[in-house]
Amino acid sequence: MKAKVLQLLRTCEDHFVSGEHISNQLSISRTMVWKYIDALRKEGYVIKAVSNKGYHLVEEMDVVNEHAIRSRLEVDAIFQNIIYEDTVTSTQQVAYKLLGEGAPHGTLIVANEQTSGRGRLGREWYSPANTGIWMSLIMRPNIEMQQTPQLTLVAAVALARAIKEATNYDVQIKWPNDLIFNGKKIAGILTEMQSDPDRVKSVIIGIGINVNQQTFPESIANIASSLSLETRETFHRVAIIEHFLREFQWLYHTYLEKGFSFIKPLWEARAISIGEEILAKTANGELKGVAEGISDEGVLLLKDSEGNSHRIYSADIHLLEKE
Amino acid sequence: MKAKVLQLLRTCEDHFVSGEHISNQLSISRTMVWKYIDALRKEGYVIKAVSNKGYHLVEEMDVVNEHAIRSRLEVDAIFQNIIYEDTVTSTQQVAYKLLGEGAPHGTLIVANEQTSGRGRLGREWYSPANTGIWMSLIMRPNIEMQQTPQLTLVAAVALARAIKEATNYDVQIKWPNDLIFNGKKIAGILTEMQSDPDRVKSVIIGIGINVNQQTFPESIANIASSLSLETRETFHRVAIIEHFLREFQWLYHTYLEKGFSFIKPLWEARAISIGEEILAKTANGELKGVAEGISDEGVLLLKDSEGNSHRIYSADIHLLEKE
Numbered sequence: 001m002k003a004k005v006l007q008l009l010r011t012c013e014d015h016f017v018s019g020e021h022i023s024n025q026l027s028i029s030r031t032m033v034w035k036y037i038d039a040l041r042k043e044g045y046v047i048k049a050v051s052n053k054g055y056h057l058v059e060e061m062d063v064v065n066e067h068a069i070r071s072r073l074e075v076d077a078i079f080q081n082i083i084y085e086d087t088v089t090s091t092q093q094v095a096y097k098l099l100g101e102g103a104p105h106g107t108l109i110v111a112n113e114q115t116s117g118r119g120r121l122g123r124e125w126y127s128p129a130n131t132g133i134w135m136s137l138i139m140r141p142n143i144e145m146q147q148t149p150q151l152t153l154v155a156a157v158a159l160a161r162a163i164k165e166a167t168n169y170d171v172q173i174k175w176p177n178d179l180i181f182n183g184k185k186i187a188g189i190l191t192e193m194q195s196d197p198d199r200v201k202s203v204i205i206g207i208g209i210n211v212n213q214q215t216f217p218e219s220i221a222n223i224a225s226s227l228s229l230e231t232r233e234t235f236h237r238v239a240i241i242e243h244f245l246r247e248f249q250w251l252y253h254t255y256l257e258k259g260f261s262f263i264k265p266l267w268e269a270r271a272i273s274i275g276e277e278i279l280a281k282t283a284n285g286e287l288k289g290v291a292e293g294i295s296d297e298g299v300l301l302l303k304d305s306e307g308n309s310h311r312i313y314s315a316d317i318h319l320l321e322k323e
Numbered sequence: 324m325k326a327k328v329l330q331l332l333r334t335c336e337d338h339f340v341s342g343e344h345i346s347n348q349l350s351i352s353r354t355m356v357w358k359y360i361d362a363l364r365k366e367g368y369v370i371k372a373v374s375n376k377g378y379h380l381v382e383e384m385d386v387v388n389e390h391a392i393r394s395r396l397e398v399d400a401i402f403q404n405i406i407y408e409d410t411v412t413s414t415q416q417v418a419y420k421l422l423g424e425g426a427p428h429g430t431l432i433v434a435n436e437q438t439s440g441r442g443r444l445g446r447e448w449y450s451p452a453n454t455g456i457w458m459s460l461i462m463r464p465n466i467e468m469q470q471t472p473q474l475t476l477v478a479a480v481a482l483a484r485a486i487k488e489a490t491n492y493d494v495q496i497k498w499p500n501d502l503i504f505n506g507k508k509i510a511g512i513l514t515e516m517q518s519d520p521d522r523v524k525s526v527i528i529g530i531g532i533n534v535n536q537q538t539f540p541e542s543i544a545n546i547a548s549s550l551s552l553e554t555r556e557t558f559h560r561v562a563i564i565e566h567f568l569r570e571f572q573w574l575y576h577t578y579l580e581k582g583f584s585f586i587k588p589l590w591e592a593r594a595i596s597i598g599e600e601i602l603a604k605t606a607n608g609e610l611k612g613v614a615e616g617i618s619d620e621g622v623l624l625l626k627d628s629e630g631n632s633h634r635i636y637s638a639d640i641h642l643l644e645k646e
């Protein structure tokens with residue numbers, strides 16, 4: 001209900017909405033309207049009230065919670081099952097718990113803080129409170145196992161587009177799962193798959209976005225940054241979430257319908273390493289060469305100096321300095 | 324502690340164990356010894372007490388619970404984290420919840436009853452109380468994704484050997500995941516994998532064994548049976564669990580050390596369909612031919628009447644009647 005009140009206030013951002021209008025629209029008493037307004041104010045929304053005119057949403061603070069997200073959902077949104085937690089170990093871990101309770105396709109877990117956020121290969125992901133977006137999406141897509149890495153690339157394109165829309169800044173994608181701004185990592189995506197030999201049962205897409213952090217631990221300060229640190233602006237996290245959910249939904253549906261070939265050019269247009277000399281550190285050793293692009297399956301294609309082609313399924317990529 | 328008392332009673336099955344001996348061995352008071360004995364009796368263990376002689380474990384009922392299992396573990400057992408539940412939706416679901424809490428390698432979940440036990444492709448698995456073994460193993464093996472189906476075959480060999488040891492009956496294996504007795508399904512194994520593009524994070528091996536059921540729902544009565552129905556005997560579930568854990572542990576370690584080639588002949592020796600004419604129903608259609616065996620990766624090899632070889636990764640197998 002709070003989400004609906006917020007929605008009504010937002011539809012008339014420049015004008016006043018009368019308590020009577022809200023009361024009629026949502027079939028609740030005027031007293032209840034006032035209670036919801038009061039609760040929203042306490043969360044940080046600046047809502048002006050003028051007799052005979054009504055309520056006016058003057059300013060939205062960067063409030064992230066379940067109804068803040070829900071109030072921005074499209075009617076046909078996939079992610080209707082929204083779980084918000086203040087502090088979690090990691091949203092990926094919460095996702096496993098929810099799978100254990102039969103969580104449906106379209107579950108979104110968002111946390112204000114992660115005490116042990118994780119990136120690829122179990123590496124720590126710095127996830128302090130109030131500054132970043134730490135979220136996991138649970139999906140139950142009818143896809144083949146070898147397709148699941150493609151979902152990371154779909155999410156990367158959606159996230160790059162969402163950041164552009166919400167902040168007007170362009171970010172780049174570094175294969176397979178990082179978003180880069182001014183040469184530094186500002187977001188990461190980790191797709192986990194739960195499968196049996198017959199099928200993919202579910203997929204958890206974990207996303208971390210450094211939005212408003214002003215400092216980073218020394219150990220990662222030279223490789224990681226936030227949108228705010230790079231631009232000297234601050235951004236509303238919930239607006240980025242809103243744009244991401246919308247972008248992801250249409251890209252995901254188009255991907256299911258038309259295949260990865262639809263996503264590939266969108267991905268490559270934002271890719272940082274294509275055509276560049278890179279070093280790929282894989283579990284089986286290192287490979288140097290030119291990143292030629294990604295295959296129709298989302299695999300990185302690398303050509304070494306002797307002209308041999310390599311298909312890279314999993315690696316850390318380092319851009320080599322040009323001489 | 325109950326597990327340790329039980330262990331001490333069992334080491335001297337023919338003789339009496341004095342309360343003093345138990346008290347000394349476990350560093351607990353005589354009163355505590357008596358309390359544990361009393362608690363075990365209430366669970367169904369028949370324990371005789373004679374003054375000046377001590378306690379004598381006359382008979383073990385078919386008690387399945389955490390300490391009943393723990394009292395039968397080897398010292399170096401992998402599965403030290405034992406969770407017993409009376410009723411669960413399915414032990415696989417509980418396993419996901421525990422993964423969400425960071426469950427370690429070597430977690431064993433056993434339930435007395437499953438209200439929505441599941442087999443392959445989400446099919447129902449009839450799991451009534453007090454009669455069968457419903458369990459899931461959580462492991463965090465350092466293996467490649469394509470190896471995980473092999474764990475189903477390792478578990479199948481371990482289970483066939485365990486049933487032989489605990490009941491003295493031979494059961495057969497039907498690729499990929501069923502155990503067959505007198506032509507009917509008496510056990511099934513379902514291996515689920517949790518992975519990201521870099522690695523296998525964890526594996527859940529789910530196992531259902533029909534031990535003492537006397538009836539089956541009409542819909543499955545012609546394909547499913549229990550060890551008891553087929554033999555007119557009843558069996559101790561905990562003894563089958565004990566043998567399985569021991570067999571699985573050494574087969575699993577040998578598999579990691581020597582590879583699947585060590586498991587393959589053990590599996591093929593018990594396989595029901597090898598050399599037979601079968602019908603393989605896959606997601607992409609049906610294939611008829613002779614099952615030639617399994618590959619070194621555990622894939623089913625089928626040769627059709629025109630001599631073409633097929634590699635079957637996932638299918639329902641039907642033995643065709645011989646003319």
